[in-house]
């Protein structure tokens with residue numbers, strides 16, 4: 001069963017989330033969007049596609065770690081609202097890429113939401129693939145009081161979406177204002193802190209247990225009472241991996257030290273009372289030309305710790321400059337720069353025979369086509385050959401079948417089907433297919449998976465969150481592609497966690513007249529990697 005973890009001991013069945021009807025309810029600040037954020041991260045990590053109706057512009061930073069399409073009227077977004085919705089949604093469904101439908105700046109957000117969801121409904125009538133719709137501020141998009149008798153698209157989805165594979169997860173502060181057609185369809189959900197009696201009454205249809213209702217007024221931020229999920233007691237939501245953009249701003253220094261008269265004067269100025277006077281003085285002054293420094297995009301990312309500093313790199317480059325310089329050809333160091341290359345860092349669970357122990361391992365996939373493994377003794381970095389599997393990704397069924405096999409050195413199809421709980425005929429068919437693809441070995445009786453080398457595990461590296469300029473990032477990586485590859489290389493293991501991280505490299509440039517040489521030192525073995533990565537830098 002594919003799971004969505006939202007807190008210690010709280011795993012949601014992904015099937016229920018993707019195709020069921022759920023809700024997150026709680027008063028302002030109870031932690032609803034935070035929980036929706038945690039769920040969204042988990043969906044991204046598991047490559048489960050969804051569209052989130054983002055009313056506050058607080059989900060676009062999912063992009064800092066995952067592939068996601070940000071649709072908004074913001075110039076920096078991937079696509080604007082004029083996009084062909086059908087093409088957009090089809091891509092999202094087929095390639096399992098989430099859409100952040102950011103209507104935070106839109107006056108007609110309901111119109112846009114209705115348009116895109118109608119298109120989804122139409123498309124899924126044909127495709128029938130699990131796809132989740134997450135709606136923030138559901139009271140706005142599916143209100144209880146409406147003039148028209150016609151069903152709103154969210155009501156339509158909640159009543160008729162399931163058969164088409166469409167799941168719905170709504171969030172609201174005001175359940176009393178959400179259409180009963182939608183609320184009554186919710187078979188699971190989370191209720192956070194609530195104190196308004198009218199709203200507590202509105203969830204009567206969801207939470208039958210009187211005891212649970214009493215707890216609601218006492219819940220802390222990030223605590224929820226759940227229903228329909230089989231959890232007893234309170235759910236405490238885990239910490240988000242990506243910074244929550246809807247953070248309550250912290251209270252800072254309350255009052256600038258200024259006199260009361262200045263305060264009154266400032267207010268008057270803003271009313272235009274003394275504005276004229278100020279303007280007439282300004283008019284005589286010569287105009288100053290202002291040079292605006294170009295906006296740099298500073299982003300917060302996870303950076304692999306480096307054993308070396310830029311000073312080490314300079315010393316190394318100097319010694320190198322001497323060695324490539326002879327009396328006739330003198331090269332000078334032109335620049336030393338730190339640049340970052342994106343990589344995927346994964347935590348893996350490797351099953352053992354009796355499943356009593358689970359090994360943890362890490363892999364670094366870098367630069368789309370290569371895997372880098374770091375040997376724990378020598379701290380050597382290897383470049384692995386390109387993969388020659390015919391397949392580009394494993395299906396969830398194949399992954400779970402291989403997971404049953406990984407704990408055993410080899411097993412017969414009968415044993416594997418017993419372990420995985422699938423039909424023998426069906427699993428045999430799948431196993432043979434995997435043999436054809438070069439992923440499994442078969443000796444006529446037993447199937448086996450190639451062993452995983454020990455040097456992949458317990459890599460002694462750590463990461464730190466840091467702010468860097470996006471100008472210093474070279475190369476690019478598609479997390480979803482890398483994720484598929486990790487699944488293939490580590491067939492039979494579960495990817496517990498997978499993040500984009502950045503590896504700092506030191507790039508030294510030497511010049512002699514118009515001839516340039518470049519050196520690229522890695523952060524661990526401090527060897528020149530220029531030949532390996534020259535296409536990226």
Ligand SMILES: Nc1ncnc2c1ncn2[C@@H]1O[C@H](COP(=O)(O)OP(=O)(O)OP(=O)(O)O)[C@@H](O)[C@H]1O
Nearest residue numbers: 028029030031032033034221222237244246247248
């Ligand atoms: N599980 C949690 N762990 C840590 N901090 C949390 C957690 N849940 C919420 N918070 C913090 O509490 C504050 C409010 O959370 P959130 O933005 O999710 O509220 P909300 O219920 O969506 O409010 P609103 O309805 O006003 O948007 C934020 O600063 C958030 O970072």
